[in-house]
Amino acid sequence: xxxxxxxxxxxxxxxxxxxxxxxxxxxxxxxxxxxxxxxxxxxxxxxxxxxxxxxxxxxxxxxxxxxxxxxxxxxxxxxxxxxxxxxxxxxxxxxxxxxxxxxxxxxxxxxxxxxxxxxxxxxxxxxxxxxxxxxxxxxxxxxxxxxxxxxxxxxxxxxxxxxxxxxxxxxxxxxxxxxxxxxxxxxxxxxxxxxxxxxxxxxxxxxxxxxxxxxxxxxxxxxxxxxxxxxxxxxxxxxxxxxxxxxxxxxxxxxxxxxxxxxxxxxxxxxxxxxxxxxxxxxxxxxxxxxxxxxxxxxxxxxxxxxxxxxxxxxxxxxxxxxxxxxxxxxxxxxxxxxxxxxxxxxxxxxxxxxxxxxxxxxxxxxxxxxxxxxxxxxxxxxxxxxxxxxxxxxxxxxxxxxxxxxxxxxxxxxxxxxxxxxxxxxxxxxxxxxxxxxxxxxxxxxxxxxxxxxxxxxxxxxxxxxxxxxxxxxxxxxxxxxxxxxxxxxx
Numbered sequence: 001x002x003x004x005x006x007x008x009x010x011x012x013x014x015x016x017x018x019x020x021x022x023x024x025x026x027x028x029x030x031x032x033x034x035x036x037x038x039x040x041x042x043x044x045x046x047x048x049x050x051x052x053x054x055x056x057x058x059x060x061x062x063x064x065x066x067x068x069x070x071x072x073x074x075x076x077x078x079x080x081x082x083x084x085x086x087x088x089x090x091x092x093x094x095x096x097x098x099x100x101x102x103x104x105x106x107x108x109x110x111x112x113x114x115x116x117x118x119x120x121x122x123x124x125x126x127x128x129x130x131x132x133x134x135x136x137x138x139x140x141x142x143x144x145x146x147x148x149x150x151x152x153x154x155x156x157x158x159x160x161x162x163x164x165x166x167x168x169x170x171x172x173x174x175x176x177x178x179x180x181x182x183x184x185x186x187x188x189x190x191x192x193x194x195x196x197x198x199x200x201x202x203x204x205x206x207x208x209x210x211x212x213x214x215x216x217x218x219x220x221x222x223x224x225x226x227x228x229x230x231x232x233x234x235x236x237x238x239x240x241x242x243x244x245x246x247x248x249x250x251x252x253x254x255x256x257x258x259x260x261x262x263x264x265x266x267x268x269x270x271x272x273x274x275x276x277x278x279x280x281x282x283x284x285x286x287x288x289x290x291x292x293x294x295x296x297x298x299x300x301x302x303x304x305x306x307x308x309x310x311x312x313x314x315x316x317x318x319x320x321x322x323x324x325x326x327x328x329x330x331x332x333x334x335x336x337x338x339x340x341x342x343x344x345x346x347x348x349x350x351x352x353x354x355x356x357x358x359x360x361x362x363x364x365x366x367x368x369x370x371x372x373x374x375x376x377x378x379x380x381x382x383x384x385x386x387x388x389x390x391x392x393x394x395x396x397x398x399x400x401x402x403x404x405x406x407x408x409x410x411x412x413x414x415x416x417x418x419x420x421x422x423x424x425x426x427x428x429x430x431x432x433x434x435x436x437x438x439x440x441x442x443x444x445x446x447x448x449x450x451x452x453x454x455x456x457x458x459x460x461x462x463x464x465x466x467x468x469x470x471x472x473x474x475x476x477x478x479x480x481x482x483x484x485x486x487x488x489x490x491x492x
Contacts, residue, residue: 404487
């Protein structure tokens with residue numbers, strides 16, 4: 001059954017309209033993944049000698065045991081933030097004579113092959129081989145040590161699975177767990193009680209009594225059972241629908257009527273930002289990252305660095321990056337309807353651009369308190385803001401013409417990777433790198449003020465050519481609109 005369902009998913013992947021882009025992204029990610037795997041293998045090979053040099057009076061594997069809890073805790077956080085949950089298209093399977101338990105087993109067994117499960121393994125195996133050669137531990141002791149460690153890793157895999165399904169849309173429920181972890185970290189930091197040494201002593205015991213290494217397998221079974229029961233109990237199409245009735249207070253958006261034909265589109269986007277969790281998150285992130293400049297402005301070594309341009313572009317343009325990269329996918333659920341209405345693509349794109357112009361203006365005004373670190377910082381941020389308005393907004397809209405990934409607005413904001421494709425991975429490069437290169441090149445041959453003026457000049461030229469650029473973008477969107485419509489149908 002497992003192989004049959006995998007075959008069905010494999011077939012669906014290659015029949016998808018976005019298979020070309022999907023393969024390209026997967027090949028790129030495979031290359032990055034291979035690089036990290038080789039790096040971790042190298043770490044496993046040199047870890048014994050490295051620890052022997054740093055802690056000459058201790059056995060390297062005992063030192064590792066004391067840091068295992070920290071490693072596993074970091075791995076859980078990394079999985080929580082980055083790991084995609086395994087997915088099975090359950091809708092057609094639920095109508096067949098297939099037990100729900102088998103569908104759930106397939107879903108959970110897919111997670112075993114997660115890339116994150118390999119990272120610890122490729123470090124541990126070379127480390128054990130080196131220990132077998134240089135240390136006095138038997139093969140049996142090291143084997144059960146590895147079994148115990150992998151039992152903990154796979155337990156974390158299923159615990160993360162359970163946490164993400166239960167708390168993805170309700171992070172407040174995780175507060176007690178987070179507070180408990182912070183208390184343990186505080187006890188460790190102030191030397192009151194060492195949880196890491198207690199955890200490490202368990203693996204020290206495994207080296208003495210190898211069969212103790214089977215205990216983590218019990219934890220693995222319990223975590224699997226917990227996740228299995230949760231998924232099976234909610235294996236219904238409407239299981240995770242929010243049953244609470246919500247009321248929305250109508251906002252007065254009549255002030256947008258001054259934009260004429262653009263007003264309906266601007267109102268739709270403002271309502272999206274106000275009501276939708278994922279879209280609203282882009283607003284919160286934009287406000288939160290206003291403090292990003294403190295990391296650089298308080299450090300003297302960045303006083304004349306080109307990194308200040310990165311900060312300026314980032315602070316004033318974080319909204320256009322987070323929100324703009326998903327244009328037109330934000331409207332993918334009703335994009336086909338827009339094509340049947342008497343609306344023009346130019347009005348649609350100009351409304352998006354107008355919203356992003358407004359965000360740049362607001363973020364630039366909110367960043368003016370950085371004048372405390374010198375008015376040159378404000379001047380630089382204003383130069384970056386003008387560059388964002390004139391150059392980066394057209395670039396974002398250009399990439400949007402190749403965006404055909406569907407976004408389900410009913411999904412939560414956390415761990416929601418819908419709409420992310422090759423364009424989203426690549427869009428940040430020209431937005432951030434080009435202005436840095438321009439500014440740095442001019443600064444080398446002139447000075448900082450001239451470099452700022454050049455950025456302003458680039459932005460002003462882009463704004464003056466706005467109509468020409470917009471007409472070209474409209475033609476491109478019209479040429480690609482049928483590909484977008486076809487791609488938006490691929491909702492899985």
